[in-house]
Amino acid sequence: MAGCKPFSVDLSADQSKLPHYVPPPCQVACPIGTDVGSYVGLIWSGDTEGALEAITATNPMSAICGRVCDAPCEPACRRAAADGPVAIRALKRWVMEALGPTYLPKPVVPDKDKSVAIVGAGPAGLTAAQDIALSGYHVELYEALPKPGGMTVWGIPDFRLPASVVEEDIARILKRCPGITLHTSATLGEAVTLDELTAKHHAVLLAIGAPAGKKLGIPGDASASVIDGVSFLNRINGGDRPILPKHVVIVGGGDVAMDACRTARRLPGVEKVTVLYRRGEKEIPARQHEIEAALAESIEIIYQVAPIAIATEGENRLTLTCRKTELGAPGADGRRSFGTVAGSDFTIVAGLVIAAVGQKTVSAELAKHGLLENDRIVTDAATMKTRHDKVFAAGDAAFGSSTIVQAMHQGHKAAYYVLAAIEGNQHPVPYRTPYRTRAAALAQDPQWELLAPVKPKFLGLSGFNDTEANYNNKTAKEQAARCYRCDTETGSVDYSVKTREAIFSLARMDSTPTDIARLTRERLAMRSYSSGDPTPTLDELVFLPANLTRLVIDPYREACKTVTDFSNGLKTAHPVIAGGFDTAPVEIREALADALAASGGAYLGRTPPATPNVPWLQILNAGQPAEPSAAAVILRANVTGAAGVPHTATKEQLRGLIVTAQNADDVVPFAVDHGVDLIVLDGTGHLGEDWPDLAGAPDISLLPRTVAILRKLNAEEAVKLIWFGGLRSGSDLAKVMALGSTAGIVNVAAAIAAGGAITPDGMMFDAPERKTSADRVAAYVKAVVAECSMMARCTGKTNVHNLEPEDLRTTSIRAARATGIVMAGMKHVA
């Protein structure tokens, strides 16, 4: 498994290592740049370990996030606008449950002398601790509470996040990072002072969170029956199960409010839980997922209402006076302002009010050092530094309330600046979230466009047990198949991901003229261009369709002749010859022969086809006798060196020579002189050996060169040319026919059709089976012939043998030079 270091130190480098990579919207939306596309792709392909690596690489709290991440990736998912986002969080849970508990990355033992103190073992502190420890430094981690985990332990109820899940993540961090020494129940200012830490360590990072709940700030809020949400959650998460009054009211609309209301709903004595939120349903900050769960648990949510006073009327009885609100225009923070509606007061009678209206940081020690202001540690977001030169800060204590994943982002960022500082880098490249990709393969799921989003099953209200089920394996795979995979390159050079994303950006609602100017400048860049390899391929030839200057032949339905005449009575139904299967398994040789017999094609090889009813073009080495069963005998002039003529075994046998780029100048005139019937042009130089096509792109210049020699000798009609090398499709075949061949030989392509796989040792066939392979080869040959005749008809021809060089154009100078075919757009060969 690849190393899990979250970023390379050089953030100015492209972290994806792919020149064409554009991070997908989910990855950009994730504060820690999770490689979502890869892990979802790996889930589909069954590589759960790979998925786990991708998840945990930047996320030390992966199991926790699988349960309770607010998943900003999901609203960013492009499929959200279609039929619902990919279930990114739930898929993470599935991976973590499958492998998380047993997963232990290789421990990284500290190898450096310097050390860092981190105060606070919540998401920010733990993330930073891991990053710093993985860089080889010692970390002393101080936690005020008896257990590490911060708000994940004390702020989130068990029915959403069981303690074991938190423990799993923390255990992994600590096992992986033996350089971290954890001190629990070690409050800053009590167990250790800031001065001690700054004296002892090279840097100090404060990540102490904001664990103190704010008061409602209305008359009567000092009542013992008015408590704050964080304290309430802390108490219950600590294991307490108090009997509460019948009616509990929660004030607030954030995550704490949702956790508090659902927690209260589970406690004995409670019959009704009401949530009051001052803005509307559209404005509520809690996740939709949580709101739906609350509603499913029969919790009442009242929108646009603000409490204005509380009157305590005895133990467990208070009257809450509320006023309706009306919403105004969005303010500077993007949230809509609200005002109260005069005369709309009403009262709610309840036994307990839980205020979930925000948190603050409290630390006498930090106050003493003048590091606090407005309940926060004064921190420069550009450097993560506090007013103390050696002291950095991150998390809620520095920047206010945030989500787990935002806190982890701050942890990564703080670690980056801490590491820069202790390594003496005064001016590090500004931190940015690194976007890496594991370039996982696309899910080849035929249902990917059809599969509907499936939410994890809601298990209902059952004490403090899990409320959400994990996916089963089948659902996980199906949900993974839904991913668009915006991270993968498209199948088109022309409409690449970069192009697509540039168009998306131009169409964005929030694109400004400055953005469009930037996008325009970026589009002035040329794409990569290579003129290095001088060998063109058949892909650099195109056919000219009939339009106005030639009568259009309907390629869908009008007939096109394919009968191929090799002269002297040897005729085949079509111009496809299969060849070079001498060392293939017998089942494959039989299958090939069956397919050729059925379609009316010929076979070329050293040994005869497996069944006698296929015309055989026998390849001979010098001195080797011709078999009487062969329809033609083809001598390997390339091996013998000196040109010779094959001796035939029968009068009817055609005589041919194999010609390569090396010997064409000599052998072609020789063949004409000696009245040879066939010239097999070998563009690979390996015909006669095993799987000669694996040599790769053939030298297509051999064909026009040969035609030129024949033309010079005035012998174009005297000999038939058969092409070998690199034929993949009917288009390839049509091209070599347009260039002057009478037929073409397929080798590797036919072997792939038969079920073979390319390996370093040649073509390999796994469990070959005659009938299946015969059907497949027959289908492939049929497709090739159909494609070839489609090309002919596109150019206005009704016989594939009427294809001619004039039907072709080249799209590169090297192809134009190799073939003598004019480049499209030009009048002459450049």
Place this chain on the structure above:
Amino acid sequence: MVTIDLAVTPVREANETMRAAAARGEDIEIANPDARHHIGVGLIAPVRVKVKGSAGYFCAGLSHGADFEVDSNVGWGVGDSMYAGSVVVGGNAGAIAGVALRGGEVVVKGNIGSRAGQVMKSGTLLCCGNASFLAGYMMYGGRLIILGDSGERVGEDMSGGEVFVGGKVANLGADAKFADITDQDLDEINAFLQKYDIVFTGNFKKIVSAGTKLHYGATEPITRPQPHTVFSAEGVYWNPKVTEDIAVKSQIGRYRIRGYGAAKAVPHFTDIALKLDPNRIGAGDPLKSVNLAMVLGNRFGAKPLNLSMPVLIAPMSYGALSKSTKIALGRASRLSGIVENTGEGGMLPEERAEAAQLIFQCLSGRLGWNIHDMLRADALEIYISQGAKPGLGGQLMAKKVTKELAAIRGIPAGIDLRSPSRHPDILGADDLVIKVEELREATGYTKPISIKMGAGRVRDDIKIAYKDGFDFVQLDGLQGSTGAASTEVLENVGIPTLAAIQEALDGLNDIGHKGDMPIVLMGGIKDGVDAVKALALGASAVAMGTAALIAGGCISCMQCHVGNCVTGIATQDPEHEARYKLDRQALAIHRFLEAVRWQIAALTAALGHSDFRQLSRDDLVALTPEAAAITGLPYDPDYRGVAGEFHTKVA
């Protein structure tokens, strides 16, 4: 009764007089027709027209509701695309009688030429004498009755409808078969014959589609495309894309199909640089300082299209695209002051309502082609071919040929539609002249008429287009996309867009008409940057299809042909179409077009011009030897550095 003497009145004037008379409900008599073409085309009122003699090509073509009576013979294409009404021909009819008939009745008392009823969709065509070869060729519906003998290959490649032959059948065409005749058939035929006072006592043979070619055999497995990097790098000959292609073909026994255009790298606009200082892009207010407006289509006095910038929406059909997408494109084109195009398969009323200016395409299968939508259109376009699959007709897989769609097109629902590759009445350049004339006659010479052409022998094709009298050419290169085509054709047939524009300009120059016929270039034009390069090379305007779809949410998965489009764009499945948020995407496309406008203006300004027409080849250099060779622009690889400075940095 109005009498028009064609010995003294030109056909154009005669047709205007006929329309005026028909509007008043007056019957018409044509004296001395002398086999003139286009008599009564585009007549859409229920009047009687008596032709005292012989009529030429397309008599009663594109009419609706009128009853024609021709004393003697007619030339080819009698009743072309007629919707309702009747034509009775006293003598013989030439080839393609009743071509693309969409309704009504054509009765020929004598013999008829070849390909009678080609691509007809409804109505009845009766031949009282003998019919020549290929009667009922590629018919989609309706009834063809031949009382005499029929020539060879009757009913070849018909996909619907019925052919009845009273005499001998020389032989059946491909995919046609004999069927049992029913009493109902006979009752209907006899009623029809009686209506026209025709007596027939022989026995009929009935011929219908054998249906073997209406669907592809094995279904192609759905695969998402391999990233282009597996095949676009050098030295990866037997790459995973190649092996996948072979493996799939060995399962299905035919070519593969996908959406989008050529996927491989060919010389393109990215190989050309603009000679400008990138820092000047956006200086001042380019939208105010640069003139982008133009008119298109006024070479022959038609009412031209008014474009707020030299950009059009490329033709894309309702069929390939969902109705919502067509509506969004129409709306975006209106909001941006440009022109939309119906593509193949007819005009959607909703699309017409949204698009302020709409080009209506006429294709070989005449799917959805009719006089009423021609009159509603702002321009007409004859499709010869397209860049994605030049030489072939449109292709729409059965999943997308829904009942509603089939009704608009006039074809059977649920077939794997492969439109004819050749127009029934355009076998060469001369036919095309007459076809253009027919369309002009039918619409009173008020509509610009363009030609849509895939790029092949452009240098020669453009000369024919010029001589055939088109208002402008829509030229589509190899990179042009489609909703479905053979992958082999997509990659291997046609020339790159860059080569296409160069050949078109050279061709017009060869005949001394450079600049005389506007060329709208398309095929891989992605934004204003490409547009400016195309305009500087000599295109009059550009058209964008794929780029507009991407702006509206297309994710380039190239699976348009499957019909399950995940974004609701290329689908006819209501559940999938519901994923497309029309209002939102229309605005996204509109914003994209406005960004394109800004780009064209800003780049034109940065090049020192105040009107896009001032852009010229002097503003360009070639970055690759290929681009230099094709365009003749100076090869200046030093500009790579300038361009490279702005190479996109990830995040």
